Amino acid sequence: DTEVTQTPKHLVMGMTNKKSLKCEQHMGHRAMYWYKQKAKKPPELMFVYSYEKLSINESVPSRFSPECPNSSLLNLHLHALQPEDSALYLCASSPHRTSGGAIPQETQYFGPGTRLLVL
Amino acid sequence: AQTVTQSQPEMSVQEAETVTLSCTYDTSESDYYLFWYKQPPSRQMILVIRQEAYKQQNATENRFSVNFQKAAKSFSLKISDSQLGDAAMYFCAYRSPLIQGAQKLVFGQGTRLTINP
Numbered sequence: 001d002t003e004v005t006q007t008p009k010h011l012v013m014g015m016t017n018k019k020s021l022k023c024e025q026h027m028g029h030r031a032m033y034w035y036k037q038k039a040k041k042p043p044e045l046m047f048v049y050s051y052e053k054l055s056i057n058e059s060v061p062s063r064f065s066p067e068c069p070n071s072s073l074l075n076l077h078l079h080a081l082q083p084e085d086s087a088l089y090l091c092a093s094s095p096h097r098t099s100g101g102a103i104p105q106e107t108q109y110f111g112p113g114t115r116l117l118v119l
Numbered sequence: 120a121q122t123v124t125q126s127q128p129e130m131s132v133q134e135a136e137t138v139t140l141s142c143t144y145d146t147s148e149s150d151y152y153l154f155w156y157k158q159p160p161s162r163q164m165i166l167v168i169r170q171e172a173y174k175q176q177n178a179t180e181n182r183f184s185v186n187f188q189k190a191a192k193s194f195s196l197k198i199s200d201s202q203l204g205d206a207a208m209y210f211c212a213y214r215s216p217l218i219q220g221a222q223k224l225v226f227g228q229g230t231r232l233t234i235n236p
Contacts, residue, residue: 040229043226090164
C-alpha cells in the first residue's frame with residue numbers, strides 16, 4: 001500500500017476564514033511533507049516533519065501553520081490567506097532509516113492534493 | 120545549491136513511437152538519487168522511475184528507462200511505445216542529502232508531453 005490520502009479535494013475560502021488541510025498515510029513512513037504547486041510550475045517545498053518534529057520550514061508565512069499530531073497524520077492550518085495563496089497543496093511521505101541502520105528508501109509518495117481557492 | 124534543469128518545456132510524440140525527455144542537474148555531492156515523476160491532468164504526482172547515483176546500471180521500469188550519465192550530470196528519460204495515457208507533465212527531481220533526517224527534493228521546471236494518436 002503506497003497511498004497517501006488528502007482531504008478535502010477542493011476548498012474555497014475567504015481571506016478571513018480559518019480552515020485546515022489533512023493528510024494521512026498508513027505506510028509507517030516517518031517523514032511527511034507539505035508542498036505548494038502553482039499552475040504549470042513544479043512543487044515548492046513548504047514544510048518537512050521527521051519523526052513528528054518539524055525539521056524544515058522553507059520560510060513559509062505564518063498564516064500557514066503545520067501540525068503533526070502523530071506519525072500517520074499531517075495537518076496544515078490556514079488563516080487569513082491571500083488570493084495569491086490559491087494553489088494545489090500536495091502532501092507526501094517517505095520512509096526513514098530503519099532501526100537496523102539500513103539505508104532508507106529514497107522515494108517520496110504523493111497524495112492527490114487539495115485544490116485551494118482563496119477569494 | 121543543487122539545481123535541476125529541464126530544457127524542453129513541451130514535447131510531442133506519435134502514439135507507439137519513442138520519446139526522450141532531457142534533464143541535467145548540478146551538484147557537488149557524489150552520492151544522491153534522481154527521480155522522474157509524472158503529473159497527469161488529475162495532478163497526482165506519480166513516481167515513474169528512480170536512479171541511485173552509485174549504480175552504473177541505468178534503471179528501467181517496463182516502457183520507461185533512463186540514460187544516466189554521472190560525469191555529464193545528465194539524466195534523460197526514454198519512453199518507448201508511447202501510449203495516450205503517458206500524456207502528462209514530467210518532472211525530473213534530485214534528492215538532496217538528508218537534512219535532519221528528512222530528504223528534500225529539488226524539481227526541474229517540467230516538460231509537458233503530448234501524445235498524438
